[in-house]
Amino acid sequence: xxxxxxxxxxxxxxxxxxxxxxxxxxxxxxxxxxxxxxxxxxxxxxxxxxxxxxxxxxxxxxxxxxxxxxxxxxxxxxxxxxxxxxxxxxxxxxxxxxxxxxxxxxxxxxxxxxxxxxxxxxxxxxxxxxxxxxxxxxxxxxxxxxxxxxxxxxxxxxxxxxxxxxxxxxxxxxxxxxxxxxxxxxxxxxxxxxxxxxxxxxxxxxxxxxxxxxxxxxxxxxxxxxxxxxxxxxxxxxxxxxxxxxxxxxxxxxxxxxxxxxxxxxxxxxxxxxxxxxxxxxxxxxxxxxxxxxxxxxxxx
Amino acid sequence: xxxxxxxxxxxxxxxxxxxxxxxxxxxxxxxxxxxxxxxxxxxxxxxxxxxxxxxxxxxxxxxxxxxxxxxxxxxxxxxxxxxxxxxxxxxxxxxxxxxxxxxxxxxxxxxxxxxxxxxxxxxxxxxxxxxxxxxxxxxxxxxxxxxxxxxxxxxxxxxxxxxxxxxxxxxxxxxxxxxxxxxxxxxxxxxxxxxxxxxxxxxxxxxxxxxxxxxxxxxxxxxxxxxxxxxxxxxxxxxxxxxxxxxxxxxxxxxxxxxxxxxxxxxxxxx
Numbered sequence: 001x002x003x004x005x006x007x008x009x010x011x012x013x014x015x016x017x018x019x020x021x022x023x024x025x026x027x028x029x030x031x032x033x034x035x036x037x038x039x040x041x042x043x044x045x046x047x048x049x050x051x052x053x054x055x056x057x058x059x060x061x062x063x064x065x066x067x068x069x070x071x072x073x074x075x076x077x078x079x080x081x082x083x084x085x086x087x088x089x090x091x092x093x094x095x096x097x098x099x100x101x102x103x104x105x106x107x108x109x110x111x112x113x114x115x116x117x118x119x120x121x122x123x124x125x126x127x128x129x130x131x132x133x134x135x136x137x138x139x140x141x142x143x144x145x146x147x148x149x150x151x152x153x154x155x156x157x158x159x160x161x162x163x164x165x166x167x168x169x170x171x172x173x174x175x176x177x178x179x180x181x182x183x184x185x186x187x188x189x190x191x192x193x194x195x196x197x198x199x200x201x202x203x204x205x206x207x208x209x210x211x212x213x214x215x216x217x218x219x220x221x222x223x224x225x226x227x228x229x230x231x232x233x234x235x236x237x238x239x240x241x242x243x244x245x246x247x248x249x250x251x252x253x254x255x256x257x258x259x260x261x262x263x264x265x266x267x268x269x270x271x272x273x274x275x276x277x278x279x280x281x282x283x284x285x286x287x288x289x290x291x292x293x294x295x296x297x298x299x300x301x
Numbered sequence: 302x303x304x305x306x307x308x309x310x311x312x313x314x315x316x317x318x319x320x321x322x323x324x325x326x327x328x329x330x331x332x333x334x335x336x337x338x339x340x341x342x343x344x345x346x347x348x349x350x351x352x353x354x355x356x357x358x359x360x361x362x363x364x365x366x367x368x369x370x371x372x373x374x375x376x377x378x379x380x381x382x383x384x385x386x387x388x389x390x391x392x393x394x395x396x397x398x399x400x401x402x403x404x405x406x407x408x409x410x411x412x413x414x415x416x417x418x419x420x421x422x423x424x425x426x427x428x429x430x431x432x433x434x435x436x437x438x439x440x441x442x443x444x445x446x447x448x449x450x451x452x453x454x455x456x457x458x459x460x461x462x463x464x465x466x467x468x469x470x471x472x473x474x475x476x477x478x479x480x481x482x483x484x485x486x487x488x489x490x491x492x493x494x495x496x497x498x499x500x501x502x503x504x505x506x507x508x509x510x511x512x513x514x515x516x517x518x519x520x521x522x523x524x525x526x527x528x529x530x531x532x533x534x535x536x537x538x539x540x541x542x543x544x545x546x547x548x549x550x551x552x553x554x555x556x557x558x559x560x561x562x563x564x565x566x567x568x569x570x571x572x
Contacts, residue, residue, distance in 0.1 A: 008392050011472035015388025018381045022441020027407055030418035096307045107315045113551040115501040117522045118544035122325050131337040169566050176567040225413050228503045236527040252413050259417050272414045279411050
């Protein structure tokens with residue numbers, strides 16, 4: 001039997017080989033490499049020059065880092081909760097839509113398929129302050145919409161608004177989670193005379209809290225790395241600087257510009273490690289909080 | 302009554318979600334004077350925008366590049382992730398648990414951390430300005446897909462494999478002859494997800510592609526936006542025509558493969 005299990009073990013490792021090679025070549029190796037790079041000045045022309053912690057000291061003083069951190073935090077704090085709440089509301093509605101749910105699921109998911117650059121191009125015009133459709137819509141109700149794409153105070157809220165259009169994937173995930181909450185629990189709650197609102201707080205939310213928690217973590221990590229839409233809308237080949245002041249300068253955009261615009265590979269690596277620490281810290285806090293608030297009992301997780 | 306309210310609410314939401322698509326297609330068919338008018342139907346009807354943008358930029362080349370890169374990325378990641386997932390699901394060996402934990406951990410790793418060093422690796426072997434970095438990493442499996450396919454393999458009846466093992470089938474035969482055909486729905490999920498990711502990604506093309514001849518569609522679209530959009534010549538109808546060209550294939554892919562997208566999205570969280 002020993003030889004059989006040794007054969008089995010060898011076969012297992014062989015199947016895992018691609019991943020192990022990839023992990024060493026594209027994850028572990030690069031991480032070590034970048035840790036060392038972050039202690040150097042490297043412009044790809046001359047060999048890296050060791051400078052100790054200078055890049056990190058510079059990052060702490062860099063005003064654009066401060067701006068980028070502020071912008072990224074601002075965006076994340078607005079984007080994640082609004083995404084979660086809207087997705088939950090839409091999923092709850094779909095849950096009650098009976099056979100029509102499939103149709104609405106299709107419609108809500110479609111925007112997720114749009115290439116972000118196309119989305120950026122569309123929303124530059126839809127959000128346009130003078131003649132954009134969104135402000136025209138607000139005008140029907142007597143509101144004068146802001147200059148979403150040019151007023152530095154409104155650029156980030158505009159990006160958050162735009163991000164809500166792709167809420168569909170989260171809503172679909174919630175819909176699936178909602179259908180796993182046992183119906184008997186709602187009946188029991190109704191017998192106790194619980195209002196729909198109380199049912200939501202005491203049956204629905206505990207029943208799907210594991211899924212909600214998962215989406216909060218994943219969305220936060222993604223949101224702290226927000227890049228594509230903002231870059232496509234406000235940064236380009238001609239001007240490295242955003243025209244709208246620095247209102248859309250997010251952390252990864254700054255990192256990208258330092259690395260591939262200015263070829264400051266050492267400094268960009270230090271910035272990347274800074275982001276890694278921030279994300280790890282935020283995730284750790286969320287894990288701690290989850291121990292208090294997340295109930296896994298109802299879910300097959 | 303309550304049901305009617307729910308449906309009415311959803312219908313309003315649906316209108317709001319479909320509107321940007323409608324607006325995009327409609328505006329892409331308007332002439333320059335009317336592209337900002339938000340009219341539901343284009344008047345005058347100007348399909349010439351598509352011809353004009355087709356002549357101004359190598360749209361067909363970019364579509365071809367996107368198809369090639371997308372297919373390479375999707376095929377590579379599907380097969381490699383399936384092999385790795387099969388290794389985790391079917392064989393028992395020391396270190397399997399911790400190793401799978403490591404796979405899951407890499408899912409949480411911010412991509413921005415490896416962006417610079419991986420670029421320098423491709424630069425070191427002289428491939429940094431080719432399309433290779435856009436798909437070659439997919440040859441080594443990807444954590445989320447490994448996770449997803451492992452679920453699939455674990456869901457298959459193990460007796461089938463045990464019987465075949467007793468019959469002396471080699472592990473490779475088990476994989477190609479039984480596991481792959483049985484897990485076909487899972488493979489399709491991975492394939493269509495990655496096709497969509499590769500087709501829509503801007504980050505890697507921005508980092509790696511320098512020549513317009515090598516651009517994928519999103520990178521080309523960014524160039525169109527830079528040239529004809531805000532800071533450029535203000536020919537938005539061309540930008541929108543190109544945007545439509547980039548979007549339509551993904552909409553069609555979704556309509557054809559909807560259930561696979563939904564299945565993949567839902568499997569994201571069964572930890």
